[in-house]
Amino acid sequence: MRIARFRHEGRIRSGVVEDGVVRPFEADIRTVIEVGDIPEPQAPVPLEQVRLLAPLQPASLRDFVAFEEHVEGVRRSIDGSGGVPEAWYDAPTFYFTNPHRIYGPGDEVPFPARSVNRDYELEVAAVAGPGGSIFGYTILNDWSARDLQKREMQVNLGPAKGKDFASSLGPWIVTADELDPFKRDGFLELWCTAEVNGTEIGRDLLGNMGWTFETMIAYAARDSRIVAGDVFGSGTVGNGGCLAELWGRHGRQDPPPLRAGDVVTLTVEGIGSLTNTVVTGPDTEDLPPVRRRDPARARAERQH
Template sequence: MRLGTLKGQGGAVLTDDGAYLLPDGLTVGDLLAQGLERTLEHGSTAARGSPLPYGPESLELPYFPTSVRDFVTFESHVEGVRRSIEGSPGVPEAWYDAPTFYFTNPHALYGPGQPIPKPERCHALDYEMEVGAVVGPDLEIVGYTIVNDWSARDIQAREMQVGLGPAKGKDFATSIGPWVVTADELAPYLTDDGFLDLDCQAFVNGERLGHDRLSHMRWTFAEMVAYAVRDSVVKPGDLLASGTTGGGGCLAELWGRNGERTPPPLEIGDVVRLEVEGIGTLEAAIA
């Protein structure tokens, strides 16, 4: 089941026949917080109504996460970006200990197709191709969506020398969408060891720059949830992002491998499109 939010109309079940508004004024966030079983029940009830026409331009941010944790679970991404940002080879030994994450800004979220303002002092703007898991009650994963963790690499490179991780290099924008796909829809893609084997591609102005499989994550989403909740609190509606894929899942990885900023950083007018098998397409232009 695909769940999205229509501009000016609210949450809906999205099908090839049209959009079915959720009953009783429920939002997509309300639904997801009730768990997978209740989400599917409400969604099935809504789908008995009359469908509304919709297109990509009709969609906005699918829901507002209660928090956003962004992990770093792809080894090849760490290797390439570390060389690009820090000028250091290899992968830190500590990376292998656990699925490390940071909290990003839940107040700077952008929906599908929504233009991304380029930070004023940024000269090395980058995309990051990720998949996010939505947590429900009892720490179950209710659904998945595409995440683009936009990054100001020049700002990030400077501020991370302080040792507190990324902040202004990351907190200006995160795109989520185009909808949330319920976990049951992606069950056929699960491997025997719990990874989602989804094909992921990233395009800039129509040129494919990134290609990887989500199953190349070192940790499963279930392991990420287990680590996040250790000595802490994870609430229904929290979004846990996979971290950036390898294979050109961001420009900085390619810069690290090429030894220069090739392909060039994103500029105003550039269009980034992320495609993830089983989920959909998330696109945005730089403004």
């Protein structure tokens, strides 16, 4: 079953998508996920008459890094190092990104005006259901300003402004039972592709993940708390799942960074396609200069 959020006749509603129509139901999609039950659908509306929105505005969005090939290529691109760090094999690492900058199908995605090394990231996201179960899956584009990311992560914290400006989800949530036939040893064998302006850039199998979604969600819940409706990104697939991976392998920016007007389409077998257009956000003012304090002098002053 495909569950969507959409705008129709001035209202934002949720419903079931099937056979070219959407059948609205009288419940918020977050409530549906929390209860784990789909209300009785109403009269159908042709899909072409609605505007699809991001299927969910999550309370939190954790993004993992579950593909060795991606780690290897991006590390070389970002900081010049090679290989996969040994710590990657210890546990499924993730970071929190901004749940307040979620874009949906067909939306324009504004990149920071100061960024020129603009990148997409092809991922699948699991949506948590009651009790840490998986309610369903959707496509995630974890947009990245690589030049900002490269600089800020030299502080050994982040990513921050290189990531928190935008994530895209869509086109809908496919319930977990729909994708069970694609499971092999706990992994979803789904083909994932990325296109820029109609040209295929990347293609990989989701089953190349190092951990299952179930393992990643259980790890996220360890010593912490997750709730129904939380979203968990798979991390970027390999073999062109993002441009930075290819830049690291090629030793040059080939293919080139995204530019304003570029159209990025991510397609995942069994789920659908998510398309967005890159635009440039508004200019921002320079920060005031930092106040530099010599650590040794500060320690000395505290002793007097």
